[in-house]
Amino acid sequence: MTAICLVGIGKIAVDQHVPAIGGSADWELAATVSRAGSVDGVQSFTDFDQMLSERPDIPVISLCLPPVPRYDYAAKAIAAGRHVMLEKPPGATLAEVYALADMAHAAGVSLYTTWHSRMAKGVAPAKAWLADKTVTGVHICWKEDVRRWHPGQDWVFAPGGMGVFDPGSNALSIITEILPMPIHLRSAELFFPENRDTPIAAHMQWTQNVTGDFDWRQEGPQSWDITVETTTGTLSLHDGGARLLIDGNEVAAGADREYPALYDRMAELVKTNASEVDLSPMLHVADALTLGKRNVVAAFHF
């Protein structure tokens, strides 16, 4: 087993990363770094530099803190010769992730920009089915309740927090993986709460008749659906990619293994001394914030 350090013990770490590492034969959770959080039975640090200097035996660092502070941790980890795994989105800017990729390459360590939704059960079979199809239209409906998934997390509405594109990048990570053709944004309507710096909702229109509705104000049932029309049938993904239907028939479903699959992939990257850096979902977010029309909506309070 390889020792790994988890940095940023917040909701996503507790819900997903800790169980995924705990259930893996590849990894041993050897330390955590967090201002407040910790994991029972695991050495905890509050200072990252101290962890790097006291635990040279830990070769891999997984960063699940918010995107804005993430670069500094990743740069320090790479400079200390550690392999690095980044929660999505991999950074607050595109330029900083390209810089990390160059640094990792120069240092000979692995860098992995994870996109957990790509590991959802339906995604690989959806990609395989679409590979030889002609797509005539795509619709994304990605509507969830920010209070439920990011309770009190003001950083999602601060500059760089990306707002509704934080969950929205999950949908973008799926379509950039499964569609057999490239797309680019034609227009977007963005909805900013009057007291916040990032959008709480967005309507998007890409080329190739690809559209998306993203909303963070959805109470009750949550929607994470993608429908792809082709000249020879209709494919749909539900539950964030976990369920796949083709022409209404259930093709794939199953227990959530998204995060365990990310850690499997990281083990493989480290073993083969490789990196995986894909910024395409984040590129579409940057394009939306560049090209989108800004509308102001009601103030949002947690």
Add this chain to the structure above:
Amino acid sequence: MTAICLVGIGKIAVDQHVPAIGGSADWELAATVSRAGSVDGVQSFTDFDQMLSERPDIPVISLCLPPVPRYDYAAKAIAAGRHVMLEKPPGATLAEVYALADMAHAAGVSLYTTWHSRMAKGVAPAKAWLADKTVTGVHICWKEDVRRWHPGQDWVFAPGGMGVFDPGSNALSIITEILPMPIHLRSAELFFPENRDTPIAAHMQWTQNVTGDFDWRQEGPQSWDITVETTTGTLSLHDGGARLLIDGNEVAAGADREYPALYDRMAELVKTNASEVDLSPMLHVADALTLGKRNVVAAFHF
């Protein structure tokens, strides 16, 4: 001489492209496409498809219309087997320019994302001088009067028009060319007129102590200055890169040859069947619009 077609006969075409082509031994201006503008003595079209079908003898298309409509023209030109030259910024989104690059590569034609300020007289010697220096700080001061340079051009304030980053990308194209180290944005303050969709001013803070002030409300003298402090001296570029001073001594100056140099470069790319696609200035703009804090300022009217 190679026949070239100029698309979008607006201010920048008349001020720069037409004289640059006219003064070149490589190029013959064989046609124009524009809704309203034309060039005396040159066949003029209003319909791009018609020009493509009636003038198969014109192998090169130079696009100087605004960024939002540019992709469709570029894609059609490439599909018709023509080489393409793009005014800056090369598109309204990053994804569309990456798509054009892939299309050009597949079609075996040249694509050139021009950045005219990189051809300013002081830029190449600045880059050469900085190559072995340790930079301790950079300041960009880019302040001009939008009414003077974009009179009545509402598209600069429409979504995708990029606002003050339209001229600002000139400064970004210079620093991404001359600095010997990569940078990425740390924070930005953006100032949006209450009646417009793009910023009229911005304060930027990158890594490596690189800062920038961009403003489109500057009346009187115009400022296009970049100062680079190093451990062994100070370099400064003025007049948009045309003048270079090192430790206060004038090193380079001269007549503006930016656009003629772009057309020289395009001739070379076509001759060698090569492309030049560099999106780094646009990447920094996308990062600013992703990470920047939005402030609302007074309405702007031309």
